[in-house]
Amino acid sequence: MEFLGDLVAWFLDPENWTGPAGIPSRVWEHIQISVVATVAAAAIALPPALWLGHRRRGGFAAVAAINIGRAIPSFAIMALFLPISIRLGLGLGFWPTLLALFALALPPIFTNTYTGVRDVDPALVEAGRGMGMTDGEVLRKIEAPMASPVILAALRVSAVQVVATAPLAALVAWGGLGRYIVDGFAVQDNVRVLAGGILVALLSIGTEIVLGAVEKRVVPQGLTTTEDVVTGAHA
Amino acid sequence: MIRLTEVTKTFPGTSKPAVDKLSLSIGEGEVVVLVGPSGCGKTTTLKMINRLIEPTSGSITVAGQDILSMQAHELRRGIGYVIQQIGLFPHKTIAENIATVPSLLGWDKVRTDERVAELAQLVELSPEFLDRYPGELSGGQRQRVGVARALAADPPVLLMDEPFGAVDPIVRANLQDELLELQSRLKKTIVLVTHDIDEAIKLGDRVAILSEGGHLEQYDSPGEILRNPANEFVADFLGSDRGIKRLSLIPISEIKLDPGPVLSRRATREEALSVMARYDIGWAAIGDGADVEGWFTADDLEGHKTLRDVKARSFQIKLKPEDSLREALDAVITSHTAAAAVFDGDRYLGMATVDEISREIVQ
Amino acid sequence: MTTGTSAFTIAQADEPFIRWDWIGRNLDDLWAATQEHIVLTVIAVGVGLVVSLGLSIIALRWRKTYTPITWVTGILYTIPSLALFAFLVPITGLTMLTAQIGLVSYTLLILIRNIVAGIDGVPAHILEAARGMGYTPRRMFLDIQLPLALPVIIAGIRIATVTTIGLVTITALIGQGGLGFFILRGLQFFSAIGTTQILAGTVLSVALAVVADIGLLGLEKLLTPWARRRVTA
Numbered sequence: 001m002e003f004l005g006d007l008v009a010w011f012l013d014p015e016n017w018t019g020p021a022g023i024p025s026r027v028w029e030h031i032q033i034s035v036v037a038t039v040a041a042a043a044i045a046l047p048p049a050l051w052l053g054h055r056r057r058g059g060f061a062a063v064a065a066i067n068i069g070r071a072i073p074s075f076a077i078m079a080l081f082l083p084i085s086i087r088l089g090l091g092l093g094f095w096p097t098l099l100a101l102f103a104l105a106l107p108p109i110f111t112n113t114y115t116g117v118r119d120v121d122p123a124l125v126e127a128g129r130g131m132g133m134t135d136g137e138v139l140r141k142i143e144a145p146m147a148s149p150v151i152l153a154a155l156r157v158s159a160v161q162v163v164a165t166a167p168l169a170a171l172v173a174w175g176g177l178g179r180y181i182v183d184g185f186a187v188q189d190n191v192r193v194l195a196g197g198i199l200v201a202l203l204s205i206g207t208e209i210v211l212g213a214v215e216k217r218v219v220p221q222g223l224t225t226t227e228d229v230v231t232g233a234h235a
Numbered sequence: 236m237i238r239l240t241e242v243t244k245t246f247p248g249t250s251k252p253a254v255d256k257l258s259l260s261i262g263e264g265e266v267v268v269l270v271g272p273s274g275c276g277k278t279t280t281l282k283m284i285n286r287l288i289e290p291t292s293g294s295i296t297v298a299g300q301d302i303l304s305m306q307a308h309e310l311r312r313g314i315g316y317v318i319q320q321i322g323l324f325p326h327k328t329i330a331e332n333i334a335t336v337p338s339l340l341g342w343d344k345v346r347t348d349e350r351v352a353e354l355a356q357l358v359e360l361s362p363e364f365l366d367r368y369p370g371e372l373s374g375g376q377r378q379r380v381g382v383a384r385a386l387a388a389d390p391p392v393l394l395m396d397e398p399f400g401a402v403d404p405i406v407r408a409n410l411q412d413e414l415l416e417l418q419s420r421l422k423k424t425i426v427l428v429t430h431d432i433d434e435a436i437k438l439g440d441r442v443a444i445l446s447e448g449g450h451l452e453q454y455d456s457p458g459e460i461l462r463n464p465a466n467e468f469v470a471d472f473l474g475s476d477r478g479i480k481r482l483s484l485i486p487i488s489e490i491k492l493d494p495g496p497v498l499s500r501r502a503t504r505e506e507a508l509s510v511m512a513r514y515d516i517g518w519a520a521i522g523d524g525a526d527v528e529g530w531f532t533a534d535d536l537e538g539h540k541t542l543r544d545v546k547a548r549s550f551q552i553k554l555k556p557e558d559s560l561r562e563a564l565d566a567v568i569t570s571h572t573a574a575a576a577v578f579d580g581d582r583y584l585g586m587a588t589v590d591e592i593s594r595e596i597v598q
Numbered sequence: 599m600t601t602g603t604s605a606f607t608i609a610q611a612d613e614p615f616i617r618w619d620w621i622g623r624n625l626d627d628l629w630a631a632t633q634e635h636i637v638l639t640v641i642a643v644g645v646g647l648v649v650s651l652g653l654s655i656i657a658l659r660w661r662k663t664y665t666p667i668t669w670v671t672g673i674l675y676t677i678p679s680l681a682l683f684a685f686l687v688p689i690t691g692l693t694m695l696t697a698q699i700g701l702v703s704y705t706l707l708i709l710i711r712n713i714v715a716g717i718d719g720v721p722a723h724i725l726e727a728a729r730g731m732g733y734t735p736r737r738m739f740l741d742i743q744l745p746l747a748l749p750v751i752i753a754g755i756r757i758a759t760v761t762t763i764g765l766v767t768i769t770a771l772i773g774q775g776g777l778g779f780f781i782l783r784g785l786q787f788f789s790a791i792g793t794t795q796i797l798a799g800t801v802l803s804v805a806l807a808v809v810a811d812i813g814l815l816g817l818e819k820l821l822t823p824w825a826r827r828r829v830t831a
Contacts, residue, residue: 070760073778075781079800080796080797164678172785182680196681204676308734323724
């Protein structure tokens with residue numbers, strides 16, 4: 001009970017709502033790096049995935065990408081990029097975290113986009129070609145819209161994984177909500193640890209809900225949202 | 236053997252019953268075919284017999300016992316079941332598939348193995364297949380395994396749901412013949428569902444024609460149904476060619492054979508030509524009574540005064556008295572003449588003529 | 599080694615990226631950590647599988663429970679591992695139990711989805727044939743549905759295992775962690791010793807994941823001999 005009281009007190013303490021270590025700026029840091037990582041991964045993964053899916057080629061790359069993505073823990077990527085980043089003079093924190101989150105988001109976006117486009121009913125593609133569409137038009141007007149539920153689901157899942165993994169950044173001296181947890185562990189302040197946990201969980205679930213709602217609006221009518229794609233690692 | 240009394244099935248969420256107060260009695264050792272358009276409740280009726288579908292009301296007895304009085308799975312172990320997709324277990328070998336019901340009944344290994352070997356022989360499946368998986372067999376072979384599996388525990392009753400629906404027409408005809416041959420030895424009580432009226436006519440001792448809602452329109456032998464359709468629905472369902480369909484049920488021995496244009500070697504050319512003209516066909520046979528050696532055409536007579544030295548051609552098609560009129564009709568048509576010769580062994584019986592065959596169609 | 603700021607900087611720049619001698623000296627510790635990593639993974643996936651089977655049977659038996667079950671396990675899957683540990687540490691402390699609760703929770707969604715999808719994927723006509731021949735529901739589940747769902751279930755176990763091997767590294771934060779210990783400790787050295795430890799932990803963890811994945815694939819081939827021998831369907 002006393003613990004709960006402390007927890008409530010922590011959240012009510014105005015000091016935790018102001019300054020660079022306050023909740024708003026930590027949330028902002030968290031969102032910032034997550035958005036940059038996810039957008040970068042989408043920008044890099046989407047074009048080749050769309051094209052390869054359209055050509056129905058490169059299935060091997062899709063499988064390899066998802067498997068490698070699962071096997072390498074994000075924690076390890078972050079840790080590995082830290083010394084590299086230092087040597088390159090990029091400093092601590094931001095770049096190793098960004099690279100790790102980028103590497104986390106890339107495989108699910110690539111693989112699901114690829115399979116989503118590849119698995120579009122060939123009869124539809126043939127119908128499009130029969131009406132005189134070019135390759136680009138087939139991709140833009142038929143395959144991409146048909147695959148959009150899968151692609152959007154993959155973007156959502158990747159974004160949620162990124163948000164959920166970003167707290168690890170605190171281990172390599174970056175900010176975000178992970179700071180509360182990692183610092184809390186370090187000084188054995190369970191209140192701070194739990195407060196951080198609650199904030200991170202809320203942000204992850206919030207991301208899931210918001211992006212889920214966006215997805216429902218964006219997916220063309222007539223196509224139902226697909227079941228979540230299980231994509232593996234978030235760590 | 237099987238008796239349905241006022242059986243009704245209404246599926247949840249529908250107002251009209253799929254099967255409405257159907258009564259049907261199936262005798263021991265009889266092959267009864269349920270046939271009708273889709274939605275007539277034939278499959279529902281079949282599945283109620285082994286309780287894959289529970290009747291809403293009415294009663295069903297098998298061998299005098301109310302099926303609702305026993306455990307569903309016990310009932311099913313005593314009834315063979317064959318479905319269109321066969322439903323072989325892909326993860327079990329052919330031997331294990333055939334041994335399904337014996338293993339459910341807890342037979343020992345020796346008895347099971349013996350039975351599996353016996354069944355493989357029965358359905359003419361070479362023993363080398365027994366250790367393979369269903370994925371390695373052809374459609375026809377899988378269907379045989381399906382039948383063997385249904386017969387494994389020697390059930391007195393066999394239910395077959397469109398058993399030959401998934402194989403190509405040639406294989407289907409073979410499997411139908413095999414089933415009839417098997418049945419002539421085993422004398423099971425078989426209830427078979429099909430949408431194919433020809434299959435029903437070929438396989439059924441009796442055929443039950445159902446219309447939407449499981450209404451029994453006619454239940455009789457195929458011959459009787461074709462001869463006397465009970466109503467317009469049945470006549471429509473049989474099709475306008477039902478007269479020709481009926482021919483396949485009538486053996487040649489049932490019709491009057493024409494003695495045919497048969498001449499002895501002593502006959503003259505003029506006699507031969509006049510006989511041909513009388514029959515209005517381009518050929519005649521050479522023979523003496525029941526001993527016919529072959530046939531010749533008018534052209535073959537060129538340069539002969541009598542038939543003494545005319546070369547006799549041998550008959551390509553020799554019909555047997557037990558062949559059906561349908562086969563006789565085929566023979567007549569393919570030989571481009573109005574008649575086909577019928578032999579009992581080497582003994583010439585006469586000619587099946589188009590006139591005599593079509594007399595049966597008209598009736 | 600000389601002391602003094604400038605000398606230290608130069609020495610760092612000249613230092614090799616990897617200190618092989620460190621690996622040579624710590625082989626025993628690396629091996630022990632690898633074993634611990636394997637044990638943590640096997641327990642997590644094993645317990646996860648048992649729990650998932652139970653929940654899947656409930657979901658299959660009472661269809662209406664499937665949505666709530668995936669909802670709850672989905673939330674567990676979405677909650678970041680760090681946050682989950684944050685919730686648990688005040689209750690269960692820095693223990694193996696805390697680590698396992700976290701690891702097991704992450705396997706559930708993957709395993710349950712694959713088990714249910716696998717069982718649902720068994721063709722209806724095979725089930726009809728089985729029922730028609732007098733299988734009881736329980737026997738049908740064990741003898742027909744489970745074996746035929748095996749490829750999909752094992753695919754789920756592969757994903758769960760590889761994911762868990764990665765997640766185990768994070769449990770280093772709560773004093774468990776197997777190979778994660780070296781990654782975490784390596785972060786505290788800004789030197790080749792640190793990089794070497796991070797690399798060693800990462801490489802072994804990835805190797806473990808690859809070996810486990812291939813091993814499970816082999817197990818699947820072994821358990822599903824019928825899938826290999828197949829002519830045209």
